[in-house]
Amino acid sequence: MAITPNEIAIRFTPPKTDADRVAIKAQISEAAGHLAHLIHELVPGSREESQAIKACEIAVHWAHCGIDRRYVARAERRPAPDPVPAEAECLEAMAAADLSARPDRL
Template sequence: MAINSSEIRRRFAPAKVDPERTEIKDRISAAAGTLAQLIHELVPGSREESEAITAVEHAVQWAHCGIDRRYVPRAERGAVHADGSSSKQVSEPVTSPSLL
């Protein structure tokens, strides 16, 4: 992804808070907590255990950032038709056709 002014504003904007985002982030956190607990129970106390739990923390942080920055609430989404087309246009054009 190319870095441009729009992307910089998106990355450094305050987190958006609404019930739908909060529910999704809570589900991600709960699943990650379950995984971290499983790692703690099954992996002997070690650097590897610590690194594994830290990796889960990083995954949650990035997932939450993705929700904060890019999630489109249901009310704002267009309908998706049987052929896969959408009735709502994507607001940000693809900047690199070579990635398609």
């Protein structure tokens, strides 16, 4: 992905904290914690165990960043605009053409 001024703004804006984001991040953290405990129980104490648990931490970090930066809470969502009639007709014509070209794909 190309870095744009908008992308930089997204990456460095302080994260929003609302109930939706907190709940999702808690689910991710809980699941990763279970995985880390399983790794600790099953993998002999070693560099590999340490790296596997570190990878869980990294995955949680980036998942949380994704939630903070990209998630759109229900209260923030805008309804999708109705398609323009000409656009809808065009899409229907394209779908019909696709079906006629490859009827076996149904």
